[in-house]
Amino acid sequence: xxxxxxxxxxxxxxxxxxxxxxxxxxxxxxxxxxxxxxxxxxxxxxxxxxxxxxxxxxxxxxxxxxxxxxxxxxxxxxxxxxxxxxxxxxxxxxxxxxxxxxxxxxxxxxxxxxxxxxxxxxxxxxxxxxxxxxxxxxxxxxxxxxxxxxxxxxxxxxxxxxxxxxxxxxxxxxxxxxxxxxxx
Amino acid sequence: xxxxxxxxxxxxxxxxxxxxxxxxxxxxxxxxxxxxxxxxxxxxxxxxxxxxxxxxxxxxxxxxxxxxxxxxxxxxxxxxxxxxxxxxxxxxxxxxxxxxxxxxxxxxxxxxxxxxxxxxxxxxxxxxxxxxxxxxxxxxxxxxxxxxxxxxxxxxxxxxxxxxxxxxxxxxxxxxxxxxxxxx
DNA sequence: GGTATTGGATACTCATCAGTATCGGGTTGT
DNA sequence: ACAACCCGATACTGATGAGTATCCAATACC
Numbered sequence: 001x002x003x004x005x006x007x008x009x010x011x012x013x014x015x016x017x018x019x020x021x022x023x024x025x026x027x028x029x030x031x032x033x034x035x036x037x038x039x040x041x042x043x044x045x046x047x048x049x050x051x052x053x054x055x056x057x058x059x060x061x062x063x064x065x066x067x068x069x070x071x072x073x074x075x076x077x078x079x080x081x082x083x084x085x086x087x088x089x090x091x092x093x094x095x096x097x098x099x100x101x102x103x104x105x106x107x108x109x110x111x112x113x114x115x116x117x118x119x120x121x122x123x124x125x126x127x128x129x130x131x132x133x134x135x136x137x138x139x140x141x142x143x144x145x146x147x148x149x150x151x152x153x154x155x156x157x158x159x160x161x162x163x164x165x166x167x168x169x170x171x172x173x174x175x176x177x178x179x180x181x182x183x184x
Numbered sequence: 185x186x187x188x189x190x191x192x193x194x195x196x197x198x199x200x201x202x203x204x205x206x207x208x209x210x211x212x213x214x215x216x217x218x219x220x221x222x223x224x225x226x227x228x229x230x231x232x233x234x235x236x237x238x239x240x241x242x243x244x245x246x247x248x249x250x251x252x253x254x255x256x257x258x259x260x261x262x263x264x265x266x267x268x269x270x271x272x273x274x275x276x277x278x279x280x281x282x283x284x285x286x287x288x289x290x291x292x293x294x295x296x297x298x299x300x301x302x303x304x305x306x307x308x309x310x311x312x313x314x315x316x317x318x319x320x321x322x323x324x325x326x327x328x329x330x331x332x333x334x335x336x337x338x339x340x341x342x343x344x345x346x347x348x349x350x351x352x353x354x355x356x357x358x359x360x361x362x363x364x365x366x367x368x
Numbered sequence: 369g370g371t372a373t374t375g376g377a378t379a380c381t382c383a384t385c386a387g388t389a390t391c392g393g394g395t396t397g398t
Numbered sequence: 399a400c401a402a403c404c405c406g407a408t409a410c411t412g413a414t415g416a417g418t419a420t421c422c423a424a425t426a427c428c
Contacts, residue, residue, distance in 0.1 A: 012287065013283055013284075013286075013287065015199040015200070016199070016287075018384075018385055018386085019385075019386065019387085020385080020386095028406070028407090029406070029407055029408080030385095030386090030387090030406095030407085030408095031405085031406050031407050031408075032405075032406050032407080033406095034386095034387070034388085034406095035404080035405055035406060036405085036406095039386080039387080040385095040386070040387090092282075092283055092286060095279050095282070095283060095341065096280070096283050098276075098279070098341060098344050098345055099197055099276055099279060099280050099344075100197075101344075101345070102197075102276060102344060103196065103197065103200075111345050111346075112345060112346040112347075112348075112349075115342075115345045115346045115349065116346055116349060119346075119349060138361055139357060139361075143351060143354055143357075146339075146342055146349060146350055146351075146354065147335075147354060147358055149338070149342060150335060150338030150339045150341065150342045150350075151331075151334060151335055151338055152338070153337075153338045153341050153342070154333070154334030154335050154336070154337040154338025154339070154341070155330075155334045155338070157279065157282060157334065157337050157338070157341070158299075158330055158333060158334045158337070160282050160283075160285075160286060161282055161285070161295050161296060161299045162295075162296040162299045162300055162303075163296075165296075165299065165300060165303060165330060166330055166334075167327060167330075170327055170330065170331060173323060173327075174331055174362065177322055177323075177361065177362045178358065178361045178362060202414080202415055202416080203415075203416065203417085204415075204416095212375095212376070212377090213376070213377055213378080214376095214377085214378095214415095214416090214417090215375085215376050215377050215378075216375070216376050216377080217376095218376095218416095218417070218418085219374080219375055219376060220375085220376095223416080223417080224415095224416070224417090
């Protein structure tokens with residue numbers, strides 16, 4: 001059900017997907033949706049919650065699983081780039097959700113909380129890498145986490161506007177320039 | 185009329201603003217809108233076109249007006265940061281528009297064209313700065329332009345999700361790290 | 369001064385969609 | 399085996415909003 005919702009939302013956007021559409025995509029009807037969720041908003045909330053948790057979990061597991069730290073860095077970069085391209089639909093869902101939250105203080109607060117948690121997780125990962133590698137960071141890990149998320153989202157946005165204008169390797173190159181302070 | 189539309193759209197979003205709302209914000213009625221525009225989509229298109237041109241124009245004029253190149257760099261950074269904060273509503277309008285374009289090939293193509301033009305303008309500005317200052321760029325001016333736009337948009341997005349999590353000076357610091365290759 | 373044109377108002381139509389009320393069939397528990 | 403219950407289907411309601419048809423008034427033109 002949530003899977004079907006994710007697909008439909010990604011394809012048509014949250015606002016212009018009807019509850020019936022989602023239900024039929026799952027092979028069911030509206031009644032089924034309303035017997036599982038209080039409202040459309042509730043469905044959207046549940047979906048975002050699930051997807052965000054899943055994503056964070058995947059990223060952190062993949063990160064911890066890598067034996068070598070350089071591998072971890074490489075994998076992290078690669079997985080982010082993959083995410084930008086493969087999961088562009090989801091990324092745009094997040095953008096729309098962000099727009100919705102702007103007009104709803106409750107959503108806004110909830111989103112801010114989750115975002116802070118996500119950023120903190122990324123920041124910890126960065127700190128771990130830096131420590132293991134003995135790299136001196138050019139700014140606080142927290143700010144660097146914000147920067148990395150902002151850059152990946154910003155590139156996804158640019159890719160959405162003009163898919164051919166954004167080179168695949170721009171993200172890792174930028175990260176390299178920011179983090180690696182040696183003169184080229 | 186377009187001013188009123190911009191305000192309403194920025195406040196409530198494109199999708200959830202009715203044509204009547206916009207008309208009343210301009211002190212008129214729906215009839216007035218439909219005698220000036222073919223459809224709601226047409227109105228939106230006209231608005232975005234106007235706003236984008238205005239913005240690009242302002243940026244380039246401000247840039248050319250600066251006598252000193254360092255001032256230009258400083259001003260450019262400052263104006264971008266200002267834009268992120270003051271004009272956040274407009275920024276989010278762009279995000280929503282980008283989402284709409286994703287489902288409409290015609291819009292998508294038009295947006296891609298305009299975006300390419302905007303990026304090219306930024307790239308030329310960067311080249312001019314670099315040349316005047318004798319700075320060696322760490323990547324092509326075109327890629328750097330994409331990166332700058334992506335970072336400013338990405339930070340605007342993060343600011344929208346959690347206004348307190350994004351330091352004001354993060355943008356210039358990032359640009360500094362990317363462009364300035366001296367060891368600190 | 370009289371007629372055509374245009375910008376805007378009013379009052380509709382029509383479609384869509386969130387949400388509700390109610391019914392049935394299958395499952396669970398006793 | 400029977401009762402309570404729950405999940406999902408069907409068939410509504412009510413509201414909203416894009417777009418249209420028509421009318422009115424002011425301005426422009428002859």
